[in-house]
Every structure is written in C-alpha cells, then in structure tokens.
Amino acid sequence: MSERTDSPGRRAWQRFRQNRFTVISAWFLLAVVALVLVWPLVAPHNPDALSDEQFRPPSLKHWFGTDVHGRDVFSRVLYGARISLLVGIVGAGVSLIIGVTWGATAGYVGGRVDGAMMRVVDILYSLPSIIFVIVLITTLEGVFKNWLAHTGSAALVKHARLLFLFVGLGAVSWLTMARIVRGQVLSLRARPFVEASRALGAGTLHILSRHIIPNVLGVVIVYLTLTVPAIILYESFLSYLGLGIQPPMASWGSLISEGADQINPIRIYWWLIVFPGGVMVATLLALNFLGDGLRDAWEVRGQA
Numbered sequence: 379m380s381e382r383t384d385s386p387g388r389r390a391w392q393r394f395r396q397n398r399f400t401v402i403s404a405w406f407l408l409a410v411v412a413l414v415l416v417w418p419l420v421a422p423h424n425p426d427a428l429s430d431e432q433f434r435p436p437s438l439k440h441w442f443g444t445d446v447h448g449r450d451v452f453s454r455v456l457y458g459a460r461i462s463l464l465v466g467i468v469g470a471g472v473s474l475i476i477g478v479t480w481g482a483t484a485g486y487v488g489g490r491v492d493g494a495m496m497r498v499v500d501i502l503y504s505l506p507s508i509i510f511v512i513v514l515i516t517t518l519e520g521v522f523k524n525w526l527a528h529t530g531s532a533a534l535v536k537h538a539r540l541l542f543l544f545v546g547l548g549a550v551s552w553l554t555m556a557r558i559v560r561g562q563v564l565s566l567r568a569r570p571f572v573e574a575s576r577a578l579g580a581g582t583l584h585i586l587s588r589h590i591i592p593n594v595l596g597v598v599i600v601y602l603t604l605t606v607p608a609i610i611l612y613e614s615f616l617s618y619l620g621l622g623i624q625p626p627m628a629s630w631g632s633l634i635s636e637g638a639d640q641i642n643p644i645r646i647y648w649w650l651i652v653f654p655g656g657v658m659v660a661t662l663l664a665l666n667f668l669g670d671g672l673r674d675a676w677e678v679r680g681q682a
C-alpha cells in the first residue's frame with residue numbers, strides 16, 4: 379500500500395494538484411474546448427450573419443458588441459477559437475512527429491549521425507522561424523493550390539492557407555522538442571533494460587517504440603503543451619500581417635487584425651480588439667501555466 383502511495387506518478391499528480399494556477403488553467407482550458415465543441419448551440423447569433431447594427435458596443439443583445447458588418451463579436455470569437463486551437467494543436471502535432479523522430483534517431487544512433495543531425499538543428503535555430511513561414515506562404519502557396527487543383531482536390535484549394543499553416547508552423551516548432559528528446563534518449567540507451575533488449579536481438583525500431591519513446595513520453599507531453607500556445611501566437615501574428623487565416627474563416631488573430639483596421643483618430647471601437655485579444659491572452663496564459671505545472675511535476679518526479 380505504501381509503494382502505491384509513494385509511487386513517482388502519484389507524487390507527480392499530487393504536486394500537479396497542489397499548483398493552484400495549474401488546476402485553474404486546466405479547468406479554464408476544458409471550458410474553452412467545451413465551448414468550441416458546442417459553439418453552434420451556445421453562440422447567440424450566426425457569426426457570419428450581416429446586419430445594420432454596425433459598431434454596436436457591448437450590450438445584453440451583443441455581449442461583445444458588433445463589428446463593421448454588424449456581426450456579433452461574441453459569436454465570432456467562439457468561431458475563431460475553433461480555428462486558432464485547431465492550428466495550435468495540429469501544428470504542435472506536426473512538430474511532435476518531426477521532433478520526436480529526429481531527436482530519438484540522433485540520440486539512439488549517436489556518433490557522426492548524431493553530430494550531423496544536431497548541426498542541422500543548430501543551423502535552423504539560427505534562422506528567424508517566422509521569416510521562414512512567411513517565405514513559405516508567399517512563394518509556395520500558389521504552387522500548392524495548383525497541385526491541389528490538378529490532383530482532383532479542388533475542394534481543398536480554399537483551405538490551402540490553413541494547410542500551409544499546419545505544416546509551416548509545425549515545421550519551425552520542432553527544434554526544441556528534438557533537443558529534449560535527444561538528451562533523454564542519450565541517457566536511456568545505456569540503461570540495462572535497453573541493453574537486455576538489444577542482446578535479445580531486438581531491432582532499432584522495436585527498442586525505440588517499446589522502450590525509449592514510452593520513457594520520454596512525459597517530457598514530450600510537457601513540451602507539447604508549451605508548443606501549442608507558441609503556434610497560436612505565431613498564427614495570430616501572421617493573421618495580423620494578413621498572411622494567416624483568410625475570410626470567410628476567422629481566427630483570434632484575424633479578428634484582432636480586423637478590429638485594428640477600424641481604429642481611427644475619431645472613434646476607437648475598443649471591443650473589436652479587447653475581447654478577441656483578451657480571450658486569446660487568457661488561453662495562452664492558461665496553456666503556459668498548464669505546461670509549467672506539468673514540467674514542474676515531471677522534473678520533481680525525475681529526482682530520486
């Protein structure tokens with residue numbers, strides 16, 4: 379009974395629950411995800427419905443006010459959350475696949491292969507990642523659209539920018555993941571259970587999938603949680619520049635960009651920026667608090 383009580387996993391869970399900010403953040407994120415999943419049921423208005431109620435301030439009818447086209451901002455914030463979170467989660471998934479594969483291979487093989495692979499990571503680290511994504515979008519998006527049209531995937535052409543964001547943002551966010559996984563694998567590959575599996579004739583893929591990757595899963599989850607808000611922030615910045623999500627789709631970043639376009643010396647429609655920006659900032663902070671809480675729990679767990 380005492381072994382179960384004092385198990386590393388249970389101690390990590392207890393420390394996680396004792397972190398008040400982490401627990402509050404987890405509940406907040408669950409609420410956001412729930413709203414995103416059921417937004418057609420809870421949104422008071424159609425997010426794309428035009429009306430003659432332009433630039434109405436927050437009221438009981440329009441909780442977050444209305445925009446230049448008379449659309450309900452609250453409904454559009456809920457709608458934009460779906461795209462922003464989707465970009466963050468899918469982009470983080472892309473970075474997970476690339477980072478874990480690269481880092482695990484480099485750490486397990488070692489030697490010159492490890493050195494060469496990590497030099498590539500160092501070179502990519504020296505490049506401004508957001509510039510890479512901008513160049514990718516401006517130079518290859520047209521080629522990608524033509525390819526989709528010629529391969530019979532014309533229905534996906536209108537989503538080409540979204541697909542590009544998935545791949546592009548994920549492709550620049552895997553470097554830290556690769557370094558962390560590589561360090562963990564270097565320490566694990568000399569462990570007795572790995573040596574025993576190798577002595578029994580197990581191949582590299584078997585050892586990586588059965589012994590190495592499961593033992594770095596906790597650290598991977600922690601940094602995956604921290605990658606999601608970074609990608610959401612990247613997408614918001616690109617949307618603000620006009621290179622992110624395009625109409626008729628909307629994200630938090632594109633809503634902020636639309637609101638900023640309406641600012642003028644005569645009238646500032648503050649709700650067009652404050653509410654989308656406030657929800658985005660609250661979500662990013664919650665994701666970071668959750669990631670920090672998970673990291674603290676796993677780092678403590680790793681101590682003897």
